[in-house]
Amino acid sequence: MPRKTINREDILEKMGAHVLEHGLNTASLRPLAQAAGTSDRMLIYHFESKDALITELLQFLAGRMALQLEAALPPEPSASLNACATEIVALLRGPAFKPYMRVWLDIVSSATQGSTTHHAIGSAIVEGFFDWLQARLPVGTDDPETTARAMLVVIDGTLVLDAVGQSDAANRAIAHLFPI
Template identity: 30%
Template sequence: MSSRGDKRAELLRKAVDHLAAHGIADLSLAPMAEKLGTSKRMLLYYFGSRDALIAEAIAASRPDVSGLFRDVGDAGGLERAAWELWEAITRGRQQRPIRILFQVLSLAPTQPNRYAALAADAVRVMVEPLVPVYRGLGFDELEARSRASLLISGLRGLCLDRIVTGDEERIEAAAGVLIRAATTTENRKP
């Protein structure tokens, strides 16, 4: 018999897969629960609310930016970590789940009461871990924050473009241009 934590983790994994495939805009817990092999009551028991489930699905499905960039100490390491992130969101384990983040980001402007804080937090937790990396490479605070934003938001935008257009060759080349520009230390201020 599985423990409460195991059942919750299993439901969260299934929910992430479901949300990545079917979206969150018209999400209703009862039909989702049925597809997951459980009940709305159990989803509410484990997650509390529809919005809490979505928040946990986003947290569980986003790339581990802190882990990818933790040991970066030079521009070469930063570039390698950026390519690892790109690989994760386009071909790796994050390829499908990143779609949940795209949905929340696109819904935030039109449904700010429901999604704005969630979207802002999702962006923050991906950008913030890079700021100390850039500071450690000699960039001042504003430049470190700007470059972290450029790298994360740029790769996220290119990933979305790739999903929408399917133009892998163009997007892969654009990712290379972006990563090289965002990881160079040649233009830092003394």
């Protein structure tokens, strides 16, 4: 038995649920601690600082989302680019992933403000999503790497338009950019 079999994973789990529900930017130590059933004192004790805690929490959530993505849409090629984009966007808009998208946009926002940790985590998330996305492209897609990157741009742009209530416009854009 290792000496450090404390909760850590449990704590991350519960804090992750709290962040998914209440947002990342507004997450302060005491509410996080309450959600995890502990105290701010112990959070600092376990994670050294809030920055380190947030970093580890975001990595944890990124892993969680990757698992859920593969569970929701296994890596089977779609029938067409349009179907691929449509399926993914529908999935990300659903109740299971919308909270992740909110956190994602928080990460993006912090990254643009100059936070190197958010920048690094965001980069890793995009890279993972890119790999998952590439495996779902229709068989025989020309230049799958560039196509996947294009779809990544369209999906993220859709998230932005969704945020300000322009989902219809985003839908039309997808249909226009991936007609078949």
